[in-house]
Amino acid sequence: MVHYFTDNWEKIQNFKARPDDILIATYPKAGTTWVSYILDLLYFSQTQPDRQTSTPLNDRVPFLEITIPNQSSGTDQADSLDTCPRLIKTHLPVQLIPKSFWEQKCRVVYVARNAKDNAVSYFHFDRMTCVQPEPGDWNSYLQRFIDGKMVFGSWYDHVTGWWEKKHSHPKIQYMFFEDMVEDTGREINKLCSFLGLTSTTKEKDQINNLVQFDNMKKNEMANYSTVKAMDFKISPFMRKGKVGDWRNHFTVAQNEQFDEDYKKKMKNTTLQFRTLV
Template identity: 70%
Template sequence: MTSSPRLIKTHFPVQFLPKSFWEQKCRIIYVARNSKDNAVSYFHFDRMNMVEPEPGDWPSFLQRFQEGKMVFGSWYDHVKGWWEKKQANPKILYLMYEDLAEDMGRELDRVCSFLGLSLTEEERCKVIEGVGFDAMKKNSMTNYSTIKVMDFKISPFMRKGKVGDWKNHFTVSQNEQFDKEYQKKMTHTTLRFRTEI
């Protein structure tokens, strides 16, 4: 893209961003999702994405997820790395998926403030409507329906988007084991997630 401002989307961990991002003082909006819903979403994505390795069954996938043996590494390292970078860098806005699902208008106001934008009420309503999960699920620009490596017979790219869907996948023992591991890995951070709203 040669126009300005440019928009770049990435799933990279913070340490993989080129130095130029920090030197140019780029504004960065990072969106994090709670680990349990993220694991479920990632599992279904790997099932339908023919480029990713075969995810195997849910128990083995969940174990690999907790061990950080994923394409972009550990979820724990990813979210904590960006969180730590944000503490010293005012050019990073750290958003939570759960907050977006709970109150898109409030989070849109935060994004606009961060970017120095003001919207008319009409523009604001249009954005809120356009970024809603159901609208994005129907939009071929966001639902990946035109990408041939996605097998929609297995699962849609945009499946549910619900906070708390992990409860439909985790067994009681998986949840208990996951919580123990989560506590260990998230002990030394101020970062907090909600697994339901």
């Protein structure tokens, strides 16, 4: 971890969740912003339309564990939210989630992305953010990803840890980035069912249009361009949003090594991704 996510650790662990809070959990660069925007629109686009043009998404959906000097911490931002429900995002692995979220039986939306695309997206993010360490070259970065020596830990531990948790905590909706790309409307319907929302077909169609990647990338209230800790000249925060971009980065040798290691690490879980090949 880096100190931006641990400086406020006591307040993070003692955070007081409310029963109607919704936690959005992901490994970094797995679709966090996408799901955050969908949920914000589902809950508030009709009742508080001004939010969409006046308040950046990162303020509407605070990042629980972030602590940057001279800025409100994620816990303070979450505590000051006046919305019901509060939408809160985290990248913490399941074992580090504040206990109050489980005690209050909060609903959790978890999004997982296939390992290869996730590694590539994380690499480009680390190139453009000053909050995390410099990524170095792609080859050494990929090896660190395989070894789990990443900010927020091992991808393998993260996705499987949350997968196992959903068997004991029924209020976890486990989603896949690849499913969202394939049919966003279908996944919005699943979220509505999970959350007990009765949005009209027209409202869901409008939301589906707003959350398409190209539209979000152009939307200054959703694309994180207001966040000073990122250098968009190096790489945009929202880069491609594609499935299979890993093919433009992995060499044949890297791919073979990765697949061999992947089989070992994922052999004891029922969790399966559709786009590893």
